[in-house]
Amino acid sequence: MAANDRSVSPWLARVPERLDLWWPPLLVLAGIIAMAPLYAPVGLRPSPETVFAVQARTGVLEVQPACGRSLIWDLPAGRVLARDCDADDMEQCGGVRDTVTVTMAGGSTARIEMRADHRWGVTFGRLDGPVCSDAGDSPIRVTADYVELPADALGYFYVAEPASPDAPPPGFSLPLAGRVIVGQFVEFGGGWSGVQSATLSEGRVFGRDVAVGTGERLTLLDEELDPGSIVDTHPRLAGADKGGDEASDRVASGFVLSGPGDMLVQLSQRRSIAVTPYDGVPRRLEVPRWKVWWSSPLLQLVASIVGVFGGLLGLWIASQGGRIAYRQLRHPAEVPEAANHAPQPSTATWPEPNAGGSS
Amino acid sequence: MNRVVPLVMLVLLPAAVLAQASFTPVPAREYREYFNQPNPVKGEALVGVAIVPDPRAQRSNVLHIFFGEPYEGVLVLETATADGSFRGSGEFAGSVERAGWAQLLLGTDGESRPADPAALAVAARGTAPNELRVVHWGDEPAAEDDLVVRLYVNGRRGDMSVQAAGERFRCGRLDGQRLLRFDMVCDIPWSSIPEDGVVTLVRRDGFNVLPQQVRIAR
Numbered sequence: 001m002a003a004n005d006r007s008v009s010p011w012l013a014r015v016p017e018r019l020d021l022w023w024p025p026l027l028v029l030a031g032i033i034a035m036a037p038l039y040a041p042v043g044l045r046p047s048p049e050t051v052f053a054v055q056a057r058t059g060v061l062e063v064q065p066a067c068g069r070s071l072i073w074d075l076p077a078g079r080v081l082a083r084d085c086d087a088d089d090m091e092q093c094g095g096v097r098d099t100v101t102v103t104m105a106g107g108s109t110a111r112i113e114m115r116a117d118h119r120w121g122v123t124f125g126r127l128d129g130p131v132c133s134d135a136g137d138s139p140i141r142v143t144a145d146y147v148e149l150p151a152d153a154l155g156y157f158y159v160a161e162p163a164s165p166d167a168p169p170p171g172f173s174l175p176l177a178g179r180v181i182v183g184q185f186v187e188f189g190g191g192w193s194g195v196q197s198a199t200l201s202e203g204r205v206f207g208r209d210v211a212v213g214t215g216e217r218l219t220l221l222d223e224e225l226d227p228g229s230i231v232d233t234h235p236r237l238a239g240a241d242k243g244g245d246e247a248s249d250r251v252a253s254g255f256v257l258s259g260p261g262d263m264l265v266q267l268s269q270r271r272s273i274a275v276t277p278y279d280g281v282p283r284r285l286e287v288p289r290w291k292v293w294w295s296s297p298l299l300q301l302v303a304s305i306v307g308v309f310g311g312l313l314g315l316w317i318a319s320q321g322g323r324i325a326y327r328q329l330r331h332p333a334e335v336p337e338a339a340n341h342a343p344q345p346s347t348a349t350w351p352e353p354n355a356g357g358s359s
Numbered sequence: 360m361n362r363v364v365p366l367v368m369l370v371l372l373p374a375a376v377l378a379q380a381s382f383t384p385v386p387a388r389e390y391r392e393y394f395n396q397p398n399p400v401k402g403e404a405l406v407g408v409a410i411v412p413d414p415r416a417q418r419s420n421v422l423h424i425f426f427g428e429p430y431e432g433v434l435v436l437e438t439a440t441a442d443g444s445f446r447g448s449g450e451f452a453g454s455v456e457r458a459g460w461a462q463l464l465l466g467t468d469g470e471s472r473p474a475d476p477a478a479l480a481v482a483a484r485g486t487a488p489n490e491l492r493v494v495h496w497g498d499e500p501a502a503e504d505d506l507v508v509r510l511y512v513n514g515r516r517g518d519m520s521v522q523a524a525g526e527r528f529r530c531g532r533l534d535g536q537r538l539l540r541f542d543m544v545c546d547i548p549w550s551s552i553p554e555d556g557v558v559t560l561v562r563r564d565g566f567n568v569l570p571q572q573v574r575i576a577r
Contacts, residue, residue, distance in 0.1 A: 121565055189403075194569075
């Protein structure tokens with residue numbers, strides 16, 4: 001009849017019926033969305049298993065041993081100087097030694113730098129303030145030619161001495177442990193002739209984590225370091241304060257090898273590091289957990305399977321809904337349960353012309 | 360009479376202060392402050408000289424410059440942080456007729472100034488080349504002999520000391536990595552600055568010793 005044609009759309013009228021078919025997947029989707037506030041903070045937090053590897057060529061490097069740990073360096077023959085020595089004749093403050101061994105405790109610092117005379121120099125000093133309770137009065141001890149040098153208020157300076165004036169300076173390979181800073185800023189000139197600032201010349205930072213389920217190592221971050229950048233294994237101390245907690249006992253480890261014109265550095269640090277580009281601000285590098293999850297081959301496989309089956313299920317449900325709707329439209333009497341949900345004839349019908357005759 | 364004296368003092372005191380502020384900004388070169396702007400590269404070992412300040416005074420817009428003798432001309436004032444993220448500069452013209460402290464009004468909002476007694480340097484240069492004048496942040500200080508003068512020095516990571524009047528004063532290194540403009544502060548008593556103001560900065564880097572003479576007007 002024309003009255004049914006003007007009633008509410010049959011498709012809209014069957015929406016509740018279709019929801020009956022769709023409610024299981026909709027319920028799952030709603031549950032996932034409702035739980036998002038619960039797992040999002042976890043997923044956004046940095047992965048504690050991330051290991052950052054730094055490979056760099058640099059002309060300068062600084063290491064600060066962690067509290068409670070000591071770092072021992074065996075250095076080749078060179079000149080050793082007490083930095084607080086006040087003698088006019090510098091030779092009175094130190095001289096050439098065949099063997100030099102330096103023991104550094106927490107609260108000390110050592111800066112290796114290529115100098116203007118193309119020789120390697122190491123400046124040993126102490127950090128300001130009470131850095132470590134176990135540092136004692138002298139966190140740096142130097143043994144030269146098997147004799148321990150007197151303690152110095154400032155520290156010591158060492159420069160490698162070539163075997164002959166024409167020979168290249170002796171090389172070295174030194175272990176690194178604690179806080180390590182690779183590179184430095186180039187300061188403004190001060191009118192000091194012959195003073196130069198060595199910098200980081202090139203390098204890369206890799207962030208690697210262990211894949212969930214399979215245990216394979218994934219490279220989740222690969223960043224190139226611009227010349228003049230600074231890498232600091234302790235972001236909070238570097239001033240990169242963006243979020244993240246940082247245990248004070250975190251220790252970076254690695255080694256440094258001397259080369260013909262610079263040093264090759266290999267470092268390893270967990271959880272986070274800081275990179276400061278030239279003329280930039282320190283930036284904390286981290287890998288969030290969601291990225292680790294997302295990159296896991298096992299989870300990718302599971303997600304793919306779920307996606308495929310979910311898609312197939314959705315298609316099946318859609319097809320079922322279509323079949324039922326088709327049967328309801330064509331053969332309403334054959335679908336008695338559906339008839340219960342069938343729309344009742346609307347009472348809001350238009351008066352038919354001439355219905356009931358004229359009054 | 361007892362009521363008149365305070366009133367007269369109230370009128371005369373500001374007048375006296377205004378009389379001391381004998382330096383006025385040079386038009387179009389007034390003192391301005393800049394944040395995170397490219398710095399003009401300067402090669403200078405002595406970046407600033409000031410009486411050891413306190414942070415509150417460093418946010419003040421009042422400075423006092425010491426003159427040991429009458430002076431007339433332009434005074435160039437520069438402020439800078441050690442990391443180079445902040446700087447200020449401006450010129451003032453005027454004169455002083457007798458030795459003492461002359462007031463300078465910066466004319467800027469000092470609340471945003473990164474006050475730090477160790478990391479905010481101020482330099483006042485007169486017409487004489489390579490000569491810095493001693494600056495005091497805030498009100499005029501009392502007796503000079505009790506003051507400690509702080510030198511802000513760009514030692515380029517060397518071990519720095521100051522030799523003044525036969526004495527040696529060791530400098531202290533600032534904290535932080537980003538030390539572009541200066542990295543050391545050297546405190547010396549006012550009384551240790553010689554009459555001619557010439558002191559020697561000594562930079563030691565291992566076995567290399569480099570001296571550099573600077574002049575502090577007093």
